[in-house]
Amino acid sequence: MTTTLERPDHARTEPPPLAPPRPYRLLPTTILAIGSLVVLVPLYFVLAMALKSGANSDAGAGFALPTDPAFGNFATAWELVNAPRAFGWSVFISAIAVAGNIFLPSMFAWAVVRNWEFRFFRLCFISLLGAMFIPFVVLVLPQIKLMSALGLDNPLGVAILHIMFGLSFNSLLFAAYIRNLPEELEESAALDGATPFQVFRKIVFPLLLPMAATVGIFSFLGSWNDYMMPSLIISDVEKQTLPVVQASYQNSLTLDINVAFASYALAMIPAVVGYLVGQRWIIAGVMRGAIK
Numbered sequence: 001m002t003t004t005l006e007r008p009d010h011a012r013t014e015p016p017p018l019a020p021p022r023p024y025r026l027l028p029t030t031i032l033a034i035g036s037l038v039v040l041v042p043l044y045f046v047l048a049m050a051l052k053s054g055a056n057s058d059a060g061a062g063f064a065l066p067t068d069p070a071f072g073n074f075a076t077a078w079e080l081v082n083a084p085r086a087f088g089w090s091v092f093i094s095a096i097a098v099a100g101n102i103f104l105p106s107m108f109a110w111a112v113v114r115n116w117e118f119r120f121f122r123l124c125f126i127s128l129l130g131a132m133f134i135p136f137v138v139l140v141l142p143q144i145k146l147m148s149a150l151g152l153d154n155p156l157g158v159a160i161l162h163i164m165f166g167l168s169f170n171s172l173l174f175a176a177y178i179r180n181l182p183e184e185l186e187e188s189a190a191l192d193g194a195t196p197f198q199v200f201r202k203i204v205f206p207l208l209l210p211m212a213a214t215v216g217i218f219s220f221l222g223s224w225n226d227y228m229m230p231s232l233i234i235s236d237v238e239k240q241t242l243p244v245v246q247a248s249y250q251n252s253l254t255l256d257i258n259v260a261f262a263s264y265a266l267a268m269i270p271a272v273v274g275y276l277v278g279q280r281w282i283i284a285g286v287m288r289g290a291i292k
Contacts, residue, residue, distance in 0.1 A: 044063075045063060046261050046264055046265050046268065047265055048063065048065065049257065049258055049261035050073055050074065050261040050262040050265045051066040051069040051070060051071070051073070051258075052066045052069075052070060052258050053068070070258065073258050073259050073261075074265070074266060076256075076262070077260075077262040077263035077266060078266065080249060080259065080263070081242070081245045081246055082245065083263075083266060085238070086240065086241060086244075086245040087242060087270075089155050089239055089240065089241050089242075090224055090241040090242045090243075091270075092155055092159070093158050093159045093223055093230070093241060094219075094220050094223045094224045096156070096159035096160075096162075096163075097159045097163055097166075097219050097220075097222075097223040098219045098220050100162075101162070101163055101167075101170050101216070101219040102170075102212045102215055102216055102219070104167060105166070105167055105170035105171040105173075105174050105215070106174045106204075106205065106208055106211075106212065107200060108128075108171050108174075109171045109172075109173075109175040109177075109178055110174070110178055110200055112124065112125045112171075112175060113175050113178045113179055114178075114183070114186075125175070128167065128168050128171060129171075129172060136165075140232065143161060143233070144232055144233065147161070147233050148235075152233075153234060153235040154233075154234060154235070154236065154239060155230070155234060155241070157233050157234075158226075158229050158233050158234060158241075161229055161233065162219070162223045162226070162229065166219060166222070170219075173211060173214070173215060174208065174211060174215070177211040178204070178208070181204065181207055185203050186199050186204065189202070189203050214278075216278060217275060217278040220271070220274050220278075221271055221274070221275065224270065225243060225271065226241070227244060227247065230244050231244045243267065246263055246264070246267065249263075
Protein backbone atom coordinates (compact mmCIF):
# COMPACT_ATOMS: atom_id res chain seq x y z
CA MET A 1 0.00 0.00 0.00
CA THR A 2 1.51 3.30 -1.14
CA THR A 3 0.92 6.56 0.67
CA THR A 4 1.11 9.85 -1.20
CA LEU A 5 2.18 12.87 0.77
CA GLU A 6 0.61 16.19 -0.12
CA ARG A 7 2.33 19.51 0.40
CA PRO A 8 0.54 21.93 2.65
CA ASP A 9 -1.43 24.65 0.96
CA HIS A 10 0.95 27.44 1.94
CA ALA A 11 3.80 25.63 0.12
CA ARG A 12 1.88 25.73 -3.17
CA THR A 13 1.19 29.43 -3.02
CA GLU A 14 2.67 31.56 -5.77
CA PRO A 15 5.44 34.01 -4.89
CA PRO A 16 4.20 37.52 -4.29
CA PRO A 17 4.31 39.76 -7.33
CA LEU A 18 6.95 42.40 -7.64
CA ALA A 19 6.19 45.70 -5.98
CA PRO A 20 4.75 48.23 -8.40
CA PRO A 21 7.03 51.11 -9.38
CA ARG A 22 6.86 54.19 -7.26
CA PRO A 23 4.37 56.76 -8.54
CA TYR A 24 5.67 59.67 -10.52
CA ARG A 25 5.94 62.74 -8.29
CA LEU A 26 5.24 65.87 -10.27
CA LEU A 27 6.03 68.54 -7.67
CA PRO A 28 9.56 67.39 -6.68
CA THR A 29 10.43 66.78 -10.33
CA THR A 30 9.22 70.24 -11.31
CA ILE A 31 11.21 71.89 -8.52
CA LEU A 32 14.37 69.99 -9.50
CA ALA A 33 13.87 70.88 -13.16
CA ILE A 34 13.50 74.59 -12.34
CA GLY A 35 16.57 74.46 -10.12
CA SER A 36 18.54 72.78 -12.90
CA LEU A 37 17.50 75.45 -15.38
CA VAL A 38 18.68 78.18 -13.03
CA VAL A 39 22.17 76.65 -13.26
CA LEU A 40 22.21 75.34 -16.83
CA VAL A 41 20.78 78.38 -18.64
CA PRO A 42 23.55 80.79 -17.56
CA LEU A 43 26.12 78.10 -18.29
CA TYR A 44 24.72 77.64 -21.79
CA PHE A 45 24.65 81.41 -22.33
CA VAL A 46 28.34 81.75 -21.42
CA LEU A 47 29.41 78.92 -23.73
CA ALA A 48 27.18 80.12 -26.58
CA MET A 49 28.54 83.67 -26.40
CA ALA A 50 32.11 82.40 -26.14
CA LEU A 51 31.72 80.46 -29.41
CA LYS A 52 30.26 83.34 -31.42
CA SER A 53 31.78 86.13 -33.40
CA GLY A 54 30.77 89.75 -33.00
CA ALA A 55 28.27 89.65 -35.85
CA ASN A 56 26.48 86.54 -34.58
CA SER A 57 26.04 87.92 -31.06
CA ASP A 58 24.32 91.17 -32.05
CA ALA A 59 20.61 91.91 -31.97
CA GLY A 60 19.93 89.92 -28.80
CA ALA A 61 20.99 86.56 -30.25
CA GLY A 62 22.80 85.46 -27.12
CA PHE A 63 20.76 82.29 -26.65
CA ALA A 64 20.94 81.22 -30.30
CA LEU A 65 23.22 78.35 -31.23
CA PRO A 66 26.52 79.47 -32.81
CA THR A 67 26.29 78.76 -36.53
CA ASP A 68 30.02 79.10 -37.09
CA PRO A 69 31.84 78.41 -33.80
CA ALA A 70 34.70 80.85 -33.25
CA PHE A 71 37.15 78.77 -31.22
CA GLY A 72 39.72 81.50 -31.75
CA ASN A 73 38.05 83.48 -28.97
CA PHE A 74 39.53 81.08 -26.44
CA ALA A 75 43.03 81.48 -27.87
CA THR A 76 42.68 85.27 -27.81
CA ALA A 77 41.45 85.24 -24.22
CA TRP A 78 44.22 82.81 -23.24
CA GLU A 79 46.88 85.19 -24.54
CA LEU A 80 45.22 88.44 -23.44
CA VAL A 81 45.05 87.62 -19.72
CA ASN A 82 48.27 85.52 -19.73
CA ALA A 83 46.17 82.55 -18.63
CA PRO A 84 48.96 79.96 -18.13
CA ARG A 85 50.64 82.01 -15.42
CA ALA A 86 47.37 82.99 -13.71
CA PHE A 87 46.11 79.41 -13.95
CA GLY A 88 49.30 78.17 -12.34
CA TRP A 89 49.00 80.45 -9.34
CA SER A 90 45.31 79.67 -8.94
CA VAL A 91 46.08 75.94 -8.97
CA PHE A 92 48.91 76.46 -6.47
CA ILE A 93 46.67 78.31 -4.02
CA SER A 94 43.73 75.94 -4.45
CA ALA A 95 45.84 72.80 -3.98
CA ILE A 96 47.37 74.04 -0.71
CA ALA A 97 44.00 75.31 0.53
CA VAL A 98 42.25 72.01 -0.20
CA ALA A 99 44.95 69.92 1.47
CA GLY A 100 45.06 72.17 4.53
CA ASN A 101 41.27 72.40 4.85
CA ILE A 102 41.04 68.61 4.86
CA PHE A 103 43.91 67.48 7.06
CA LEU A 104 44.15 70.18 9.74
CA PRO A 105 40.43 70.33 10.66
CA SER A 106 40.08 66.55 10.55
CA MET A 107 42.99 66.00 12.94
CA PHE A 108 41.84 68.79 15.24
CA ALA A 109 38.24 67.52 15.29
CA TRP A 110 39.38 63.95 16.00
CA ALA A 111 41.54 65.10 18.91
CA VAL A 112 38.71 67.19 20.37
CA VAL A 113 35.99 64.54 20.00
CA ARG A 114 38.09 61.75 21.50
CA ASN A 115 39.20 63.97 24.42
CA TRP A 116 35.95 65.82 25.04
CA GLU A 117 36.03 65.01 28.76
CA PHE A 118 39.06 67.28 29.19
CA ARG A 119 38.30 70.94 29.71
CA PHE A 120 41.26 72.14 27.64
CA PHE A 121 39.96 70.50 24.44
CA ARG A 122 36.44 71.81 25.03
CA LEU A 123 37.71 75.36 25.47
CA CYS A 124 39.84 75.10 22.32
CA PHE A 125 36.89 73.91 20.28
CA ILE A 126 34.51 76.55 21.67
CA SER A 127 37.02 79.36 21.10
CA LEU A 128 37.60 78.18 17.54
CA LEU A 129 33.87 78.12 16.83
CA GLY A 130 33.57 81.61 18.33
CA ALA A 131 35.93 82.89 15.63
CA MET A 132 33.21 82.13 13.05
CA PHE A 133 31.20 85.08 14.35
CA ILE A 134 33.94 87.68 13.80
CA PRO A 135 33.09 89.73 10.65
CA PHE A 136 35.60 89.45 7.85
CA VAL A 137 35.81 93.24 7.38
CA VAL A 138 37.20 93.53 10.93
CA LEU A 139 40.09 91.21 10.07
CA VAL A 140 41.03 92.61 6.66
CA LEU A 141 43.48 95.34 7.70
CA PRO A 142 45.20 93.29 10.45
CA GLN A 143 45.63 90.36 8.06
CA ILE A 144 47.15 92.56 5.38
CA LYS A 145 49.67 94.03 7.82
CA LEU A 146 50.43 90.63 9.36
CA MET A 147 51.06 88.93 6.03
CA SER A 148 53.27 91.81 4.90
CA ALA A 149 55.28 91.73 8.15
CA LEU A 150 55.81 87.98 7.84
CA GLY A 151 56.80 88.18 4.18
CA LEU A 152 53.71 86.24 3.14
CA ASP A 153 52.17 88.85 0.84
CA ASN A 154 52.24 86.22 -1.91
CA PRO A 155 50.15 83.23 -3.09
CA LEU A 156 51.40 81.09 -0.19
CA GLY A 157 50.04 83.64 2.29
CA VAL A 158 46.67 83.61 0.52
CA ALA A 159 46.53 79.81 0.76
CA ILE A 160 47.36 79.95 4.47
CA LEU A 161 44.58 82.49 5.05
CA HIS A 162 42.11 80.27 3.19
CA ILE A 163 43.02 77.43 5.55
CA MET A 164 42.77 79.60 8.66
CA PHE A 165 39.41 81.11 7.72
CA GLY A 166 37.97 77.68 6.92
CA LEU A 167 39.33 75.95 10.01
CA SER A 168 36.36 76.70 12.30
CA PHE A 169 33.55 75.56 10.02
CA ASN A 170 35.41 72.56 8.64
CA SER A 171 36.31 71.41 12.16
CA LEU A 172 32.64 71.59 13.07
CA LEU A 173 31.73 69.40 10.09
CA PHE A 174 34.41 66.81 10.85
CA ALA A 175 33.54 66.76 14.56
CA ALA A 176 29.89 66.01 13.84
CA TYR A 177 30.97 63.19 11.49
CA ILE A 178 33.54 61.69 13.87
CA ARG A 179 31.01 61.47 16.72
CA ASN A 180 29.20 58.76 14.74
CA LEU A 181 32.32 56.65 14.16
CA PRO A 182 32.85 53.61 16.43
CA GLU A 183 35.74 53.88 18.87
CA GLU A 184 36.32 50.12 18.99
CA LEU A 185 38.42 50.15 15.80
CA GLU A 186 40.70 52.82 17.21
CA GLU A 187 41.03 50.99 20.54
CA SER A 188 41.92 47.75 18.77
CA ALA A 189 44.63 49.48 16.73
CA ALA A 190 46.00 51.13 19.89
CA LEU A 191 46.16 47.74 21.64
CA ASP A 192 48.13 46.38 18.68
CA GLY A 193 50.76 49.06 19.27
CA ALA A 194 49.72 51.73 16.79
CA THR A 195 50.65 55.32 17.62
CA PRO A 196 47.93 58.02 17.66
CA PHE A 197 49.05 59.30 14.26
CA GLN A 198 48.96 55.77 12.82
CA VAL A 199 45.46 55.28 14.23
CA PHE A 200 44.33 58.48 12.57
CA ARG A 201 46.06 57.78 9.26
CA LYS A 202 45.10 54.12 8.87
CA ILE A 203 41.79 53.85 10.73
CA VAL A 204 40.06 57.21 11.15
CA PHE A 205 40.91 59.14 7.98
CA PRO A 206 39.75 56.42 5.54
CA LEU A 207 36.37 56.56 7.27
CA LEU A 208 36.30 60.34 6.80
CA LEU A 209 36.66 60.23 3.02
CA PRO A 210 33.04 61.19 2.22
CA MET A 211 33.22 64.24 4.48
CA ALA A 212 36.75 65.02 3.26
CA ALA A 213 35.45 65.04 -0.31
CA THR A 214 32.68 67.45 0.65
CA VAL A 215 35.08 69.80 2.43
CA GLY A 216 37.55 69.55 -0.44
CA ILE A 217 34.96 70.51 -3.04
CA PHE A 218 33.81 73.61 -1.20
CA SER A 219 37.39 74.58 -0.36
CA PHE A 220 38.40 74.29 -4.01
CA LEU A 221 35.45 76.31 -5.25
CA GLY A 222 36.00 78.99 -2.63
CA SER A 223 39.72 79.39 -3.26
CA TRP A 224 39.48 79.11 -7.06
CA ASN A 225 36.78 81.77 -7.38
CA ASP A 226 38.15 84.06 -4.67
CA TYR A 227 38.87 87.60 -5.78
CA MET A 228 39.08 89.64 -2.59
CA MET A 229 41.83 87.78 -0.72
CA PRO A 230 44.42 87.65 -3.55
CA SER A 231 43.74 91.25 -4.56
CA LEU A 232 44.34 92.44 -0.97
CA ILE A 233 47.27 90.21 0.02
CA ILE A 234 49.40 89.58 -3.10
CA SER A 235 51.64 92.55 -3.80
CA ASP A 236 53.28 91.25 -6.98
CA VAL A 237 51.03 91.62 -10.04
CA GLU A 238 52.96 88.83 -11.76
CA LYS A 239 51.65 86.36 -9.13
CA GLN A 240 47.96 87.26 -9.20
CA THR A 241 45.26 84.64 -9.65
CA LEU A 242 42.92 84.29 -12.58
CA PRO A 243 39.90 86.22 -11.17
CA VAL A 244 42.12 89.20 -10.32
CA VAL A 245 43.82 89.13 -13.71
CA GLN A 246 40.47 89.01 -15.48
CA ALA A 247 39.25 92.00 -13.50
CA SER A 248 42.48 93.88 -14.31
CA TYR A 249 41.93 93.33 -18.04
CA GLN A 250 38.22 94.08 -17.83
CA ASN A 251 38.47 97.14 -20.09
CA SER A 252 40.38 95.19 -22.72
CA LEU A 253 37.95 92.28 -22.56
CA THR A 254 34.88 94.47 -22.96
CA LEU A 255 36.12 95.61 -26.35
CA ASP A 256 35.13 92.15 -27.59
CA ILE A 257 32.34 90.67 -25.49
CA ASN A 258 32.82 87.21 -27.01
CA VAL A 259 36.46 87.14 -25.92
CA ALA A 260 35.32 88.18 -22.45
CA PHE A 261 32.88 85.26 -22.25
CA ALA A 262 35.60 82.92 -23.55
CA SER A 263 37.83 84.09 -20.71
CA TYR A 264 35.05 83.46 -18.18
CA ALA A 265 34.46 80.00 -19.63
CA LEU A 266 38.15 79.12 -19.32
CA ALA A 267 38.09 80.10 -15.66
CA MET A 268 34.86 78.19 -15.07
CA ILE A 269 35.91 74.86 -16.59
CA PRO A 270 38.20 73.68 -13.73
CA ALA A 271 35.55 74.51 -11.11
CA VAL A 272 32.84 72.61 -12.99
CA VAL A 273 35.09 69.60 -13.62
CA GLY A 274 36.26 69.56 -9.99
CA TYR A 275 32.69 69.66 -8.73
CA LEU A 276 31.55 66.84 -11.02
CA VAL A 277 34.51 64.62 -10.14
CA GLY A 278 34.16 65.31 -6.43
CA GLN A 279 30.42 64.67 -6.49
CA ARG A 280 30.96 61.22 -8.00
CA TRP A 281 33.65 60.54 -5.41
CA ILE A 282 31.26 61.40 -2.57
CA ILE A 283 28.67 58.94 -3.92
CA ALA A 284 31.34 56.26 -4.30
CA GLY A 285 32.51 56.82 -0.73
CA VAL A 286 28.99 56.55 0.67
CA MET A 287 28.33 53.35 -1.29
CA ARG A 288 31.64 51.88 -0.14
CA GLY A 289 30.75 52.59 3.45
CA ALA A 290 27.30 51.06 3.03
CA ILE A 291 28.74 47.85 1.56
CA LYS A 292 31.13 47.49 4.46
